[in-house]
Amino acid sequence: MKNKIVIGTRSSKLALWQAEYIADCLKKKYPDKSIELVHITTKGDRVLDVPLAKIGGKGLFTKELEMAMLDGTIDIAVHSLKDMPTVLPEGLQLAVISKRADVGDAFVSLKYNKFADLPAGAKVGTSSLRRKAQILHERPDLQICDLRGNVNTRLEKLEQGQFDAIILAAAGLKRLGYADKIKEILNQKICLPAVGQGALAIEARAEDQEILDLIEFLHDKETACATTAERSFLARVEGGCQVPVGVYGKVVAGKLEVEAVMASVDGKTLLRDKVTGELADAKKLGKGIAEKLLDRGGLAIMQEIGLLTD
Numbered sequence: 520m521k522n523k524i525v526i527g528t529r530s531s532k533l534a535l536w537q538a539e540y541i542a543d544c545l546k547k548k549y550p551d552k553s554i555e556l557v558h559i560t561t562k563g564d565r566v567l568d569v570p571l572a573k574i575g576g577k578g579l580f581t582k583e584l585e586m587a588m589l590d591g592t593i594d595i596a597v598h599s600l601k602d603m604p605t606v607l608p609e610g611l612q613l614a615v616i617s618k619r620a621d622v623g624d625a626f627v628s629l630k631y632n633k634f635a636d637l638p639a640g641a642k643v644g645t646s647s648l649r650r651k652a653q654i655l656h657e658r659p660d661l662q663i664c665d666l667r668g669n670v671n672t673r674l675e676k677l678e679q680g681q682f683d684a685i686i687l688a689a690a691g692l693k694r695l696g697y698a699d700k701i702k703e704i705l706n707q708k709i710c711l712p713a714v715g716q717g718a719l720a721i722e723a724r725a726e727d728q729e730i731l732d733l734i735e736f737l738h739d740k741e742t743a744c745a746t747t748a749e750r751s752f753l754a755r756v757e758g759g760c761q762v763p764v765g766v767y768g769k770v771v772a773g774k775l776e777v778e779a780v781m782a783s784v785d786g787k788t789l790l791r792d793k794v795t796g797e798l799a800d801a802k803k804l805g806k807g808i809a810e811k812l813l814d815r816g817g818l819a820i821m822q823e824i825g826l827l828t829d
């Protein structure tokens with residue numbers, strides 16, 4: 520029997536919060552085991568001066584952690600589910616999806632209390648094509664500027680006056696103790712979240728039954744079902760975190776509702792749809808709504824930005 524669980528994590532404050540949160544849950548559940556954190560740097564942490572959409576490559580924030588898991592240096596890796604590619608390396612699996620609390624995108628500004636208060640031409644910082652496309656669709660008059668860096672760096676850039684407002688995941692802000700900076704959660708009619716936003720994922724070796732059993736209590740079935748549909752949508756669209764698509768699944772009265780959006784980067788074309796079905800059909804629902812949107816013009820959008828070739 521293992522008396523030690525080694526958790527791999529990136530070193531950003533958000534990643535550390537997430538890993539420590541999982542470590543605390545494990546310590547409470549297994550007071551006699553030692554729970555260890557190992558810091559690992561990923562390519563996404565090293566390359567900070569290039570817009571995310573241009574670095575490309577899947578698993579920008581996950582690959583080095585996966586190597587460490589496969590060679591046994593660590594037992595599990597804690598990630599934001601949002602950063603996880605849809606296809607994992609052979610031998611690894613998403614073993615746990617934690618309960619999702621905050622799924623939305625937050626409006627943060629020193630000058631304005633609401634997104635709707637932004638004047639024409641206001642500078643809005645975000646590094647995500649998904650946010651950019653949806654915001655421009657709603658407000659073509661705004662200036663969207665690239666904003667890279669971890670959550671703290673992004674807040675600093677706002678405070679230095681580089682932007683009139685920035686948009687960040689509410690979950691990340693709350694985890695780091697910045698809930699008070701959130702002026703408003705963007706209405707989902709304006710901005711649908713990213714696949715998996717707000718949920719934590721624990722990746723583990725697929726064959727390591729002992730570890731899989733030890734972490735199972737952290738798994739949330741409803742969140743897993745909703746995000747299975749979201750990830751199936753993403754798998755069909757063939758993109759990473761940097762595709763202008765948003766999708767949100769939720770369980771309502773025993774049914775799974777999945778709403779999704781696909782947009783051109785300039786926001787001029789935006790396609791949206793919603794489907795409802797059985798929880799057991801999560802994968803089919805996600806794939807189905809992707810196909811519907813691709814048929815309605817999404818394929819042309821993806822081809823135009825070179826993200827999908829067939």
Ligand SMILES: NCc1[nH]cc(CCC(=O)O)c1CC(=O)O
Pocket residue numbers: 599600601602670686687688689690691692715716717718719760
């Ligand atoms: N792209 C980076 C990233 N990955 C996860 C989060 C926040 C936490 C989450 O969405 O679960 C963030 C920051 C952000 O998008 O503002």
